[in-house]
Amino acid sequence: MSTPTPPPPPLSARPSAAPQSAVTAPKAQNTGTDPTSRLLLGRTLRFEHHPFHDAPETAAQINTAGGVLIQSGRIAAVGDGAALRAAHPQAELIDYGQGVIMAGFVDAHVHFPQTAMIASWGKRLIDWLNTYTFPEEMRFADPAYANEIAARYLDLTAAHGTTTVASFCTSHPASAEALFAQAGARGQAVVAGKTAMDRNAPEDLRDTPQRAYDESKALIGKWHGRGRAVYAITPRFSPTSTPAQLEAMGALWAEHPTCLMQTHLSEQLDEIAWVRELYPSARDYLDTYETHGLLGARGLYGHAIHLEPRERARLREAGGALVHCPTSNTFIGSGLFDMAGLMAEGQRIGLATDTGGGSSFSMLRTMAAAYEIGQLRGTPLHAAQLMWLATCGSAEVLHLGGEIGNLAAGMAADLVVLDLASTPAIAQRAAQADEIWEEIFATIMMGDDRAVTDTWINGQRVNGNAV
Structure with a gap:
């Protein structure tokens, strides 16, 4: 290393x-x-x-x-x-x-381990993960490196006015430990969780259904509700988890219902096609989570660009939250989020940088990108709507609306x-x-x-x- x-x-x-x-x-x-x-x-x-x-x-x-x-x-x-x-x-x-x-700004979907590789050039989602993300995340087996990046990330976000983040960590428990510890030392509210992945990733990043369950449960016991820390059960997305692992994460969530659950949903069309191949019996992408107990009101579903009508209806019915990541969606070429249509349906929506897929730590830049995507869809957003998404809206999807935002x-x-x-x-x-x-x-x-x-x-x- x-x-x-x-x-x-x-x-x-x-x-x-x-x-x-x-x-x-x-x-x-x-x-x-x-x-x-x-x-x-x-x-x-x-x-x-x-x-x-x-x-x-x-x-x-x-x-x-x-x-x-x-x-x-x-x-x-x-x-x-x-x-x-x-x-x-x-x-x-x-x-x-x-x-x-x-x-202060509330960033509802980030990957703090991608801090050092932000703004990496020119890949679609799956290639981007293999080329940039996974090699960088393997470095977090070293607790010292995890602690260094956690401190750097919280310094950078504070400089941009962000006071709370919801972050994916890596599959190493030490990465979650580092972020919780750094945030705790600053008195900062943070939502985070160890990422579960047991397939379609490098061996050094893969766990197993049992390890993901055991390590996540231990982290919940140590950190959830300690100070201002909130634990989020974190299956990365369906392609990197077997059905057995998604089932284990669903069981863990049922045992700890005050935790949040965060994952990715319908970010790119080729990703959705891959999910169909991996889960041929699923009705749609959301069904891969729903079938395994990972659809609920405390669930956070990042991106959610290419949703089917059934998915939209079930998310609204269950009260799950969608997190709009506009700089990431344009940087990686994912698509245009339907803010106006989803809001009109009564969906719960927050806003996020999605660093390092997003190209900036700034929620101001993220709001600007959300405005530009609204323009491309013919539904530009008012400044008050943008500021609300970056504060109240994101706080509410994290179920922290009475505390922050x-x-x-x-x-x-x-x-x-x-x-x-x-x-x-x-x-x-x-x-x-x-x-x-x-x-x-x-x-x-x-x-x-x-x-x-x-x-x-x-x-x-x-x-x-x-x-």
Whole structure:
């Protein structure tokens, strides 16, 4: 095995580019004597309605002089900034000016082990797995390498304003251990699971139905519900699991119903044809999961582009969640997700980067790609709908909607602060905007990590100047 490359320096040690905007990460102002209470001032954005079911323009409440009070890692209050300041004079004050304070981004389908091989050139799904993914995942037999990449991945995503991820690990239990441990040290909510594969993969990545069951069960016992960790039972997809393994994973899920279950579904047409060959008696792709107890309300089905009518009906009936991965779908040439049609049916949908099949760690870039796919289907999305997918929508599909994904008293203080004038190109467009959704849309379409002034996880600033 090759020697792992040294990890990059922590974000706080890296040189910063010259500022291009008036919105910078401010130092806390010690206005009183309470070090456990912080008041963030700026433009606050929180959702009160579902922007796909109600008017997008009014689904969110934007307070142009708002405030968010943080106490003991949670949101204590959201409201008028001046009123909160008067009511809590002892709180440390952090004034973001025109920065937009909102819930941190929630990435509902990722592969953290693919961090180092993101943006690998020019393959379709199956060839891409064999050429890039599987060789890289074999390196995670080394716990030190797994820990290095887990730390690097969480640093990178925090820099992009992402505060929660749902990740596939590798077939090595050490990969899941590394991600859970790194997230736990940061106080970060994470959904993850060891990937089960017992065929159509290199020998060093294959387990067995019994090993997949035993190792996953041990990880559930150690990590599920520990701190902010949520375990997801994780059969990669039907082509890399025998019916016996899918049955074992279904049995495990039945024994641990509070766990999530994550897998892939109907990503590419040649993948679907392969599933038909491997499961000739199945009614369709979804049936390979349904038959083995892997269809349910706590199930996450990544991609879901080429669904049959029966699959759509059963997913809606069971309450399973679909996860849209737009940058991945275009990068690997998979197809165009039917956001408008599936939402109209009442499907539950989240949004994800699908790194490293997706070509960016940024949920802003992911929202931009979702908009572009909507345009290609003739159903462009409003900025409020895109922001909802990246926060509330993804939190809800992870069954964490009461904990993350919105600004509300009692929820975890997992926040991102966006600069809507982070580059000269974005600033000049924002200056011409007639209302705030135009400003936000410009940052969605052209923004990147430079638009992230600060990221807060569990009430602690993890990206930006030290408090």
